[in-house]
Amino acid sequence: MTAFVAGPGAGLLSACATAGAGGDPTAAPATSIAASANPKNPFGADAKKPLEVVIFSGGYGDAYAKDLHEELYKKAFPGVSIKHTATQQIGTQLRPRFIGGDAPDVLNNSGPESMDLAALAAEGHLADLTPLFDAPSIDDPAKKVRDTVTPAVLDNAKIDGRDLVLNYTVSHRALWYNAKLFESRQWTVPKTWAEFTALGETAKQEGILLFAYPGQKGPYYQLWNVLYTAAKIGGNQVILDIDNLVDNAWTAAPVNQAVAVWVDVQTKYGDKAYFGLDHTQTQVKQLQNEVLFYPVGSWIENEMAKDKPADFEYAIAPIPDVTASDAMPYGAIQVGVGENFVVAAKGQNPRGGLEYLRVMLSKEGARGFTEKTKNLTVVNGAAEGLDLPAGLMSAARAQDAAGQNIITDARFEGWYKELFDYGTEQINVVMAGRSTPQEFCDRMQEKADAVKNDSSVAKQTRSQ
Known part of the structure; x- marks a missing residue:
């Protein structure tokens, strides 16, 4: 598994981000969710089922989730309720919930208290994201989600050979x-x-x-x-x-x-x-x-x-x-993908969790993230034409100068x-x-x- 590498002259913006368990007993296990024929709802998410999202409120804040991604999800499923939590105490607050079978549907696992993903995976708490990567892109249903992101996303998604983690940013x-x-x-x-x-x-x-x-x-x-x-x-x-x-x-x-x-x-x-x-x-x-x-x-x-x-x-x-x-x-x-997101396999709404990540990986979701946080995402072409701050442009130039010499x-x-x-x-x-x-x-x-x-x-x- 590697960090994202832009080839010589590729340019940052064009090359990367332009650069007992809880839950409904009738819900299918997340590992069995497969993309359906409906490109607008490929995971068969229940439009009325509540969704819970927990975000690490660090350098990126949480407005990108509360005011953007969650609103886009609500647009797709009018009337749905979303419980939003922002915290810097990821481990303290979430570890007991995973153990108790009450995990949130989507977790931004980041910061000094981030949880041990390998341990969560071993205990069966992380939903398989392969259906997400194989699902049609919101922007172009003829393309799979995996074809709209930098390849490092797929490399870094794996734990024990399974796609379990979405790294969302290029840093x-x-x-x-x-x-x-x-x-x-x-x-x-x-x-x-x-x-x-x-x-x-x-x-x-x-x-x-x-x-x-x-x-x-x-x-x-x-x-x-x-x-x-x-x-x-x-x-x-x-x-x-x-x-x-x-x-x-x-x-x-x-x-x-x-x-x-x-x-x-x-x-x-x-x-x-x-x-x-x-x-x-x-x-x-x-x-x-x-x-x-x-x-x-x-x-x-x-x-x-x-x-x-x-x-x-x-x-x-x-x-x-x-x-x-x-x-x-x-x-x-060093150039890499980071800021990981996971879907709880034993959560109340794993299908909705996968759809939420698909929303994040749309150009509208990714471009809005960059506008709000001044950081690039892994979605190709999402930041084209944006007026980026000086530091980010400095990083783009440094990556171009580094060429293949990426740590x-x-x-x-x-x-x-x-x-x-x-x-x-x-x-x-x-x-x-x-x-x-x-x-x-x-x-x-x-x-x-x-x-x-x-x-x-x-x-x-x-x-x-």
């Missing part, structure tokens, strides 16, 4: 900075690690941190950053080995080196006070030009839109060359949540200087080995 994770600040100081974006640290010295003289990440509710941003740096040094095989639980994957030299260089940056150009801040507080500090580079994804622009001052313009910077022999050249960035996404986050959660704890420990880079790698390898040797954990594999 760019790298280092984000204020282009207007750089322009006013006549600074250039560093391409080598020597240039990066030299800029750190210059910024320090002006009371600006070279780099920061949130120690609370966002340390996984830095875990991602370290892994992408390791891939920059050693190639995407580094991440594939970690995902595949290959022996000694975490203790490989590129991983150790990536941890070491970022610990060095934190020590010399960071501030331990940020370990006590959450993502919003840290992002406000960057908007106040107290931080130059922040490791995050392209949702940042919308997330901070209300707080962003006029003299701040988000732009994306690739990870600088760490060595003269990095496996991936300067300009390589893959790490999949163990969804496959082995216990390992990922442990990593988010340990990255704070090592970045704060309470362990060495080698100790971090050893601890992560020990944890990965424990997962590998645990017969109760379903194992996943990827080849690219």
Whole structure:
């Protein structure tokens, strides 16, 4: 399974998103739902049956669901009632409901409390999305839904070989900075690690941190950053080995080196006070030009839109060359699909859940999402002609410049949540200087080995 890759010159906008169980005992199991001959209602959803939708209210907010997707669903089924819930406590609120057989029909599983999808799949809680991908597109019934989205959607949908997850957005994770600040100081974006640290010295003289990440509710941003740096040094095989639980994957030299260089940056150009801040507080500090580079994804622009001052313009910077022999050249960035949605197999209305996702994958649903969130979706052609913000255009240019040099996404986050959660704890420990880079790698390898040797954990594999 791979992250979405745009070919050289493809262009972001054209290539990607232009870029006891509960329920009605008479309802057919979600796994048996097949597309019918009716293109307007291919899953045979009951037009009068209520639907429940739970949305993670993070960087994208929830207006796109409440004011757009749910309204489009109601347009298709006039008079239907939809229960809408927005929360940041996905696991806390939803885990007991799944266990109790009272799961919502559609779940946006995201954020620091996201649920373990592999575990939910193993317990039979996730509806098969193959009928969704094989259903006729709302925009063109002659096309299947699978033919209207970037192929990475289909690659990343699978758990244990089954289509169970819809990733809805295209995201760019790298280092984000204020282009207007750089322009006013006549600074250039560093391409080598020597240039990066030299800029750190210059910024320090002006009371600006070279780099920061949130120690609370966002340390996984830095875990991602370290892994992408390791891939920059050693190639995407580094991440594939970690995902595949290959022996000694975490203790490989590129991983150790990536941890070491970022610990060095934190020590010399960071501030331990940020370990006590959450993502919003840290992002406000960057908007106040107290931080130059922040490791995050392209949702940042919308997330901070209300707080962003006029003299701040988000732009994306690739990870600088760490060595003269990095496996991936300067300009390589991570581009992937994300923001996953699932339908509860044991929910009250799985047929309606599938139809809701089909609505999301219409051009109207996808274009509206981009308009409301300033982020791209996986629906081809949906964002053509939209006036996109500066940060998103910067990401589009960066993806075009990267060509085939795309850093893959790490999949163990969804496959082995216990390992990922442990990593988010340990990255704070090592970045704060309470362990060495080698100790971090050893601890992560020990944890990965424990997962590998645990017969109760379903194992996943990827080849690219």
